[in-house]
Amino acid sequence: MHEFSIAEALATQVIKHAPEGARVREVEIRVGVMRGLEPEAMAMSWEAVTADSPLEGSILRMDIQPWAVSCSACGRTWTSNVPFNVCACGNESPSPAGGDELDLISMTIEEDEPSSAGKDDQ
Numbered sequence: 001m002h003e004f005s006i007a008e009a010l011a012t013q014v015i016k017h018a019p020e021g022a023r024v025r026e027v028e029i030r031v032g033v034m035r036g037l038e039p040e041a042m043a044m045s046w047e048a049v050t051a052d053s054p055l056e057g058s059i060l061r062m063d064i065q066p067w068a069v070s071c072s073a074c075g076r077t078w079t080s081n082v083p084f085n086v087c088a089c090g091n092e093s094p095s096p097a098g099g100d101e102l103d104l105i106s107m108t109i110e111e112d113e114p115s116s117a118g119k120d121d122q
């Protein structure tokens with residue numbers, strides 16, 4: 001299960017980018033279908049990795065990208081959920097041109113609630 005190590009690396013990255021003391025509610029990533037990540041396994045790994053961290057309780061959203069395929073014979077490019085399909089020109093071995101990305105897209109930060117006992121002015 002490689003989801004765990006990916007979740008771990010991702011959490012490290014998010015913590016690095018999140019403002020200090022901020023509470024992260026949601027993290028969105030774009031991931032290529034070629035990565036073969038199971039959303040369920042990913043969610044479980046995320047939960048495990050973020051426990052007892054500033055990311056605890058945050059939701060990981062995955063935006064799964066299809067394959068981008070390009071044909072060297074006719075130059076056509078298209079996207080597909082199946083890696084090696086046949087091009088319309090008859091070329092049976094178009095090459096995948098993408099689908100292995102793993103990018104951190106956004107994170108939603110929850111500002112610290114202004115404490116009712118905020119200022120100590122008398």
Ligand SMILES: [Zn+2]
Pocket residue numbers: 071072073074075076087088089090091
């Ligand atoms: Zn072609």
